[in-house]
Amino acid sequence: MEDASRALGFSRAKGYELIRRGRFPCRVLRIGRSSRVVTASLLRVLESGQPEYNDAST
Numbered sequence: 001m002e003d004a005s006r007a008l009g010f011s012r013a014k015g016y017e018l019i020r021r022g023r024f025p026c027r028v029l030r031i032g033r034s035s036r037v038v039t040a041s042l043l044r045v046l047e048s049g050q051p052e053y054n055d056a057s058t
Contacts, residue, residue, distance in 0.1 A: 001015060001016070001019070001028070001035045001036065001037050002015065003037075004026065004037035004042050007025050007041075007042065007046060008025065008045070008046075010016075018037075024037075024046070025039065025045050025051030025052065026041035026042045026045045026051070026052050027041035027052060
């Protein structure tokens with residue numbers, strides 16, 4: 001999650017805030033107490049510049 005936030009230009013704190021609000025621009029899996037970003041989703045967002053989920057903007 002931290003690497004994905006950095007790749008999208010967010011700080012770690014902003015990334016977690018977006019996840020809590022349901023506005024992270026790519027798919028996030030909650031596994032227990034941790035959050036994992038789906039790599040394929042992140043790559044699609046980075047290629048297109050368009051968020052895959054919600055009203056998020058990059």
